[in-house]
Amino acid sequence: MRMSPIIWMSTIAIISGCTGNQSAINPKGAPAIHIAHLMSGIVAVCTLVWLLVMVMLVWALLRKRSDAGEQARERGLTTTVSAAVGATAVIIAGMTIASFYTTRDIGIPGEAALTITVRGQQWWWQVIYADPDPALTFQTANEIHIPVGRDVHVQLESTDVVHSFWVPSLAGKQDLVPGRTNSLLLRAERPGIYRGQCAEFCGLQHTHMAMMVIAEDPESFERWAVAQRGNSVNPGKPDAVAGQVAFIAKPCAACHTVRGTPAMGTTGPDLTHVGSRKTIAAGLLETTRGSLAAWIADPQTLKPGNNMPMVPLTSVELKNISAYMESLK
Numbered sequence: 560m561r562m563s564p565i566i567w568m569s570t571i572a573i574i575s576g577c578t579g580n581q582s583a584i585n586p587k588g589a590p591a592i593h594i595a596h597l598m599s600g601i602v603a604v605c606t607l608v609w610l611l612v613m614v615m616l617v618w619a620l621l622r623k624r625s626d627a628g629e630q631a632r633e634r635g636l637t638t639t640v641s642a643a644v645g646a647t648a649v650i651i652a653g654m655t656i657a658s659f660y661t662t663r664d665i666g667i668p669g670e671a672a673l674t675i676t677v678r679g680q681q682w683w684w685q686v687i688y689a690d691p692d693p694a695l696t697f698q699t700a701n702e703i704h705i706p707v708g709r710d711v712h713v714q715l716e717s718t719d720v721v722h723s724f725w726v727p728s729l730a731g732k733q734d735l736v737p738g739r740t741n742s743l744l745l746r747a748e749r750p751g752i753y754r755g756q757c758a759e760f761c762g763l764q765h766t767h768m769a770m771m772v773i774a775e776d777p778e779s780f781e782r783w784a785v786a787q788r789g790n791s792v793n794p795g796k797p798d799a800v801a802g803q804v805a806f807i808a809k810p811c812a813a814c815h816t817v818r819g820t821p822a823m824g825t826t827g828p829d830l831t832h833v834g835s836r837k838t839i840a841a842g843l844l845e846t847t848r849g850s851l852a853a854w855i856a857d858p859q860t861l862k863p864g865n866n867m868p869m870v871p872l873t874s875v876e877l878k879n880i881s882a883y884m885e886s887l888k
């Protein structure tokens with residue numbers, strides 16, 4: 560019984576082609592599964608009602624009229640309409656109650672939840688893994704790693720305008736509002752890479768404000784967290800060494816932090832381990848040396864209006880800085 564709506568949903572997902580990693584009808588986390596159950600229930604009831612109305616309509620169009628039966632029919636109509644009104648009230652009340660219970664079920668992270676803070680910025684996601692011990696706190700951008708099978712309590716904040724955090728395969732949707740902290744329960748039952756997207760129009764580059772949630776087994780997650788906590792690796796190759804020098808001397812360091820170097824800016828994403836992330840600029844490009852170079856050479860053509868200016872660099876500086884960025888695994 561509990562599973563049936565999901566099988567039904569999966570069928571629709573396959574027919575409609577919505578089986579991807581960003582699909583509310585292909586849920587892979589408990590909160591998203593609760594929502595899919597609610598959605599399939601409501602769709603099923605509405606489909607039945609629609610079919611019933613269509614049958615009645617066809618019957619009304621095709622039936623033969625005769626004066627003799629008109630009065631009896633009038634009485635029959637009163638009963639039918641009253642029954643329909645009653646059924647509508649019951650159905651709407653039922654949906655309201657179901658919706659209430661779903662909201663309750665998706666809202667409360669368990670005791671052992673992992674807490675992370677996600678701060679929306681025009682147009683990227685700052686992700687903070689805070690720990691009571693400051694030495695264990697670290698941050699990253701646009702890529703959220705979570706352990707499979709564990710509740711994740713996401714605290715949502717915004718520095719500028721209203722954004723909305725939505726990873727359809729894993730959880731519901733929640734706004735990030737300046738000046739307040741909202742909560743969301745995120746949970747993945749299976750390992751995978753789930754795509755999310757800002758779901759509230761937040762300005763010019765709203766469509767280029769994506770994120771990846773990478774759900775992995777607890778050991779891999781722990782390995783990742785340990786690596787992220789560490790300071791940046793010192794570059795080994797000569798071009799990357801020169802790139803580090805240029806990065807620190809240029810305005811880059813005023814906006815970006817690379818832990819373990821004098822670069823401590825906070826306007827842009829923390830770049831300590833930028834080379835380990837799958838994408839740059841909130842899902843815009845895959846992280847490769849070429850895409851890093853393209854981004855640094857001219858961020859305004861790739862993502863017009865974003866808050867990183869074009870910093871004039873010689874071609875050698877650009878080559879070296881890109882090598883340095885790529886080396887920050």
Ligand SMILES: [Cu+2]
Binds near residue numbers: 679722758761768
């Ligand atoms: Cu946004």
